[in-house]
Amino acid sequence: MAVKEYTPNKRLLIVIGVFLAIFFIPFTNPRVASAIQEAFLMLSEYAHEHVLLCVVPAMFIAGAIVVFLNQQAVMKYLGPKANKLVAYSVASVSGAILAVCSCTVLPLFKGIYKKGAGLGPATAFLYSGPAVNILAIVLSYKVFGWKLGATRMVVSIVFAFIIGLTMQMIFRKEDEERLADERLFQNIGGPEARSLGQMILFMTSMIGILVFINWAPSSGASAVWDSIYQLKYWISGGFGVLLLYALIRWFTRSDLAQWGGATRDFALQILPLLFGGVLVAGFLLGRPGHEALIPTQWVASLVGGNSLFANFFASISGAFMYFATLTEIPIVQGLLGAGMGQGPALALLLAGPSLSLPSMLVIGGELGLKKTSVYVLLVVVLSTLAGWVFGSIV
Secondary structure, three states: OOOOOOOHHHHHHHHHHHHHHHHHOOOOOHHHHHHHHHHHHHHHHHHHHHHHHHHHHHHHHHHHHHHHOOHHHHHHHHOOOOOHHHHHHHHHHHHHHHOOOOOOHHHHHHHHHHOOOOHHHHHHHHHHHHHOOHHHHHHHHHHHOHHHHHHHHHHHHHHHHHHHHHHHHHOHHHHHHHHOOHHHHOOOOOHHHOOHHHHHHHHHHHHHHHHHHOOOOOOOOOHHHHHHHHOHHHHHHHHHHHHHHHHHHHOOHHHHHHHHHHHHHHHHHHHHHHHHHHHHHHHHOOOOOOOOOOOHHHHHHHOEOOOHHHHHHHHHHHHHOOOOOOOHHHHHHHHHHOOEOHHHHHHHHHHOOOOOHHHHHHHHHHHOHHHHHHHHHHHHHHHHHHHHHHHHHO
16 A cells, blocks of 8 residues: 655745645634634644554454455455445444444555455445444434434434445446456465464454454443443453464564554544544534634534424534544533524434544545545435434434
């Protein structure tokens, strides 16, 4: 994987854009100064709480997928010619099991996409990872009531299928051309050296570390869930021992060097865009409960009632905001207290966790502007319609 290179003209445009921003932004304005501080505070919070424990393990998993995972297995279950029910079910269920945020799912999406997954199953996985989050759905049920909680669960799964199938249908020809490239099928690490059972143990140990080290408390919603939370470091340590055993027994130094190189390439591709996106999101909207450039009162005043505009505004606002795992719950709870309608609440819960400005930048770097725009449009439009229909019924 090569790091994306910019032409001289593109570099010049970037320099001009930075200069114009520095020239015209009124840095002495108190609100602007506060928003700048909020941007860096949000980036600091993101670095402390999400990069080391979420994004970095996800990048190692993505590197392992590219280097070690058998190409034909990915094609069999997630390729464009795979059984659609199987492919989209696997994409949706695996996303639900991982229960990650919109940024943590990105390296995993890039990994399976580069390994030969069809655009449809890959984007279904991309949506379902943050959206079909089991604990978030349980908390939605507890905090917002069974109607909103159950609707969020069902609609999120259905959306994963619809978005994936639509993306595959629109870009079918381009995706077939991508997968026809023989260079895609050059396995780097020689998966024949390891059995299926060995690869399952290897991948499961890394996924186990990612899932359990980030296990969050349910605030009393589930006693079993909270019991696992109390033991999460012990469970993560157990998966760490399994990973160490697998690496010592079945991998050579050459394998590890190739894995490290692939992980490094993912970091170079993803982290600059993520950090830049977090800074912009923090500058505009701030951290939950904090003011930035755009006052939260403006947002609250525009999502009351159940008009199409209110639902659309909730969807588009959620799409550009950054929600760490489960933070959408208190945010929506606060907005409901400020007069937000039930429909816009659902719209934000459907669009917000699955998208963010940082994730859009990374997705655009992988899929290009056209595919990314269609993906974002599908999420926003479907979330708007679902919120509007739900608000009309309840």
